[in-house]
Amino acid sequence: MITGIKENLQKIKSNLPENVTLVAVSKTKPIADIQEAYDAGQRVFGENKIQEMVTKFDVLPKDIEWHMIGHLQRNKVKYMAHFVNLIHGVDSFKTLKEINKQAKKHDRIINCLLQARIAKEDTKFGLSFTDIEDILTSEELSELENVKVVGLMGMATFTDNQEQLTEEFLSLKTFFSKNQEKYPNLSTLSMGMSGDYQLAIEKGSNMVRIGSSIFGVRNYIV
Numbered sequence: 001m002i003t004g005i006k007e008n009l010q011k012i013k014s015n016l017p018e019n020v021t022l023v024a025v026s027k028t029k030p031i032a033d034i035q036e037a038y039d040a041g042q043r044v045f046g047e048n049k050i051q052e053m054v055t056k057f058d059v060l061p062k063d064i065e066w067h068m069i070g071h072l073q074r075n076k077v078k079y080m081a082h083f084v085n086l087i088h089g090v091d092s093f094k095t096l097k098e099i100n101k102q103a104k105k106h107d108r109i110i111n112c113l114l115q116a117r118i119a120k121e122d123t124k125f126g127l128s129f130t131d132i133e134d135i136l137t138s139e140e141l142s143e144l145e146n147v148k149v150v151g152l153m154g155m156a157t158f159t160d161n162q163e164q165l166t167e168e169f170l171s172l173k174t175f176f177s178k179n180q181e182k183y184p185n186l187s188t189l190s191m192g193m194s195g196d197y198q199l200a201i202e203k204g205s206n207m208v209r210i211g212s213s214i215f216g217v218r219n220y221i222v
């Protein structure tokens with residue numbers, strides 16, 4: 001079967017600056033598609049449902065780096081704590097605490113990104129910049145030994161308006177850079193999806209989450 005996954009990947013990768021990590025977003029896509037991307041050299045994959053990611057982890061090669069990019073249900077963190085590499089969508093201190101608790105059971109330190117609310121739409125999850133600063137400065141965070149906040153993640157408004165996207169990406173990049181001076185652990189800025197990743201990179205992203213441009217359109221909206 002010709003799916004073009006390999007070609008899509010090659011095309012995207014050939015245009016990515018070296019410092020930018022590509023997360024191939026495989027949510028809703030079958031194992032065979034992920035295997036095809038893997039065979040083409042891709043090792044970092046993103047899913048937005050914990051159960052689906054666990055199912056895929058179980059059967060796919062173990063050198064895959066799995067990223068959880070979706071909204072987190074705290075009671076399900078335990079199912080991925082033994083293998084998840086990076087959790088992008090952390091939007092509360094409570095969730096960090098739960099990740100810490102589950103990571104501890106496996107003697108791991110789990111890397112996390114705090115999700116910032118940058119979109120004008122009110123449908124997107126995420127923390128305000130003030131909330132993020134509160135978490136980063138809190139005494140309590142330094143007591144969580146099994147989580148490490150390594151950066152920030154943001155989702156821009158679903159729009160073609162380049163000016164608005166630019167403004168949203170730049171606001172997060174500015175905030176990120178400012179905090180990077182105080183918190184050297186912050187190294188990852190995850191922003192940009194199929195429709196807007198080139199602009200996101202131009203505005204300072206170093207991790208892009210790309211699904212449909214690699215695997216084709218999804219059959220249902222998630």
Ligand SMILES: *Cc1c(COP(=O)(O)O)cnc(C)c1O
Pocket residue numbers: 025027048069070155192193194195209210211212213
């Ligand atoms: C689905 C998803 C993506 C990828 O979206 P595409 O438009 O298919 O590239 C990126 N980030 C998050 C958080 C997602 O849920």
